[in-house]
Amino acid sequence: MSDEIKHIAFFGHNAKDSAVRRRAIAMQRAGFEVTGFMPRRGEATPVPFDWVDLGETHDNDYVHRVKSIFTGAKTALAQRATLDRADLFYARNLDMLATALRVRRLMKSSVPVVYECLDIHHRLAGDALSAKAFRQFEKRLVEASDLIVVSSPRFEEEHFRRYYPGRYQHMLIExxxxxxxxxxPRPEHALPHIPGRLRIGWFGNLRCRRSLELLKDLARHFPHAVEIVLRGYPALSVIPDLEGEIKDFPNITYHGRYKAPEDLNQIYGEVDLVWAGDWYEAGFNSLWLLPNRVYEGGYFGVPAFAPEGTQTATWLHDHGIGLIVGDPVETQFIPLVQHLLNDPSPMLELRRSLATLPRDTFVEPPAVMHEMAQRALAAHRGTLHPHVQELTP
Known part of the structure; x- marks a missing residue:
């Protein structure tokens, strides 16, 4: 085992995913050499890092993804010389963690393995027999990992701490x-606001039926005062015909997919507020997650709405930069928007608060990846103190 991390083998779930690309770039910006061992969705396209193609997988095709643990490991091992140079295996999502651990075992290697968890899948949550069975699988993988990276503190509090206490070390990387x-750059001045009108954006993975219905109700209630701007990719299993659903709403516009981070300046510059609610996995993951929208919107001076009781709402409240929608949201959202139409001063004050927050609130500095690598090494050697896992760079 190396005394220093120089080369990271990154086992990501989809080489074409923008979040995977961001993590690989973060590692490169911190000075690490990165080689991706990743499947892809769709045709192969260039990525900004060295990449070993583990083949094509499909969203929600879990049988194929289980098989790809074995086929992917076999393909990865064909690049043994590259794997031998790696000082750290970094795995994103549970199936890729299984692939990375299988590769490490077959290599008889001793490199540290980091598991990055961005979501708690609904199949792992709750008391159903199937969830308990999946957690037995997850438990073995967690115990074999050296460090768990979580993007929200609630993932650790509500899931890992509940089911695997004392069996892991973790680090929060939002x-x-x-x-x-x-x-x-961050905007130097507040975005222009048109009195008596509000532009509300919903961006990213458009996977929440309840959010869409909420925004449609808002558009129906305020046909001239509120404009809803949708950008991203609808989850076809939940919203199979987005454009058909909004065709009768002249104040709802869907602009299709966008490039992140290249297009973020433009898309956030076109809205006053951003919707950051999600009930895709209500009661579990949706309560616990912290979406990209709060960081992206915050950086560009756009406050967010979030439902009361979620980790998103807690984060916005703690930073003093968001609007919390009370429960039940369906009866509280319209009055809140009406209040902002009558008096936009709370929204304008939030914009001023956003501008005063440190850049690191919204932007991850390279030191975070160095801290991750050092903690992984320390955990692998058994020298990471239990209390260290609570710290956040």
Missing amino acids: NRLIEGDAFG
Whole structure:
């Protein structure tokens, strides 16, 4: 085992995913050499790091993804010379963690393995027999890992601490923008606001039926005062015909997919507020996550809405930069928006508060990746003190 991390083998779930790309770039910006061992969704396209193609996988095709643990490991091992140079295996998502650990075992290697958890899948949550069975699988993988990276503290509190107490070390790395990426400078002045009108954006993975219905109700209630701007990719299993659903709403516009981070300056510059709620996995992951939107919007001076009781709402409240929608949201959202139309001063004050927050609130500095690597090494050697896991760079 190396005394220093120089080369990271990154086992990501999809080489074409923008979040995977951001993490690889963050490692590179911190000075690490990165080789991706990753499957892809769709045709192969260039990525900004060295990449070993583990083949094509498909969203929600879990049988194929289980098989790909074995086929992917076999493909990865064909690049043994590259793997032998790696000082750290970094795995994103549970199936890729299984692949990385299988590769390490077959290599008879002793490199540290880091598991990055961005979501707690609904199949792992709750008391159903199937969830308990999946957690037995997860438990073995967690115990074999050296460090768990979580993007929200609630993932550790509500899931890992509950089911695997004392069996892991963890580190919080939020879904911030990556320092040095091509998203442009923070706005020097507040965005222009048109009195009596509000532009509300919903960006990213459009996977929440309840959020769409909430925004449609808002558009129906305020046909001339509120404009809803949708950008990203709808989850077809939940919203199979987004454009068909909004065709009768002249104040709802869907602009399709966008490039992150290249397009972020433009898309956040076109809205007053951003919707950051999510009930895709209500009661579990949706309560616990921290979405990219709060960091992206915050960086560009755009406050966010979030439902009361979520980790997103807690984060916004702790930083003093968001609007919390009370429960039940369906009866509280319209009055809140009406109040902002009548008196936008709370929103304008939030914009001023956003501008005063440190850049690191929204942008991850390179030191975070160095801290991750050092903690992984310390955990692997058994020298990471239990209390260290509570610290956040």
